[in-house]
Amino acid sequence: MDNSLYSIRMRSSRNERHLSGAEKLASAPRLDALAAAMVRRALEHDKGQAEKIYVTVEKVDAAQVLRVALPDIRTVCAESVEKGRAAALSRLIMAGVSAEAARCAMQAMIAGAAPDGCSMRGAMLVDAVNGQRLENDSQRGVRVSRMDIDDAALCCLQDLLQPAGLDNIHVKEALVLAAKVLHAPGIIAELCWSDDPGYMAGYVAAPRLGYVRFPLLKPLGVEQGGRAFFVDPAINLAKLTDYLERQVVLIDRVGRLLPDERWPA
């Protein structure tokens, strides 16, 4: 078996609804163990046991892999979901998103950004100036794919996050996804909170700000979550979507963990 690099990804569903997904880049000898772990994850998901599980394995061209660093990480604490959302809104504006666009996207995520009022499978693309939705399919959205962190950088990341109590799968996977998104052409910022009813934290990430966590962005028990990628209106959407969905990105460096802040300061 040679050491060619593969993208391995899983998506699962239950009652015809998206349940969970996972992404890795790995050499051939690691693929069987990773596939088994992904299937187990889909079967043991907090939101219920998967009914359909798809695992896709695809060889990638090692020469085409883009290597990037993780953003710096900061936590901004606020005492309620409302204040957390106000803090996130203010960071989006600092990142260059208009207040109108930030509010529209947040409102869509609160209501459930898919047409049926549920969470989308992927992300909204939002014009950072006028707040218009730009994705072709508002049920699926844009799915960021083909990214991972290498073993050495993952060790450094765990050492960085562990003392802060942040060494969990939500934070690590979100950081890898955000790192890829922040290196996309024409991205102004990202807003995310989870669709996992037990996970209330979320983040704003932006090239100008790094990755800013908010421990309270969603009330406990709420299933609507989502992601919004705010884009420069002049961006070529086909190119951006191709980068997000198809460009292979490997994280090989971590950023810094910056001191916590409170909001309002």
Ligand code: AMP
């Ligand atoms: P999660 O943080 O995994 O709970 O996901 C929160 C929301 O982000 C989901 O409801 C989706 O709308 C979106 N999302 C999840 N995974 C991806 C992805 N790979 N690419 C784009 N959006 C995603």
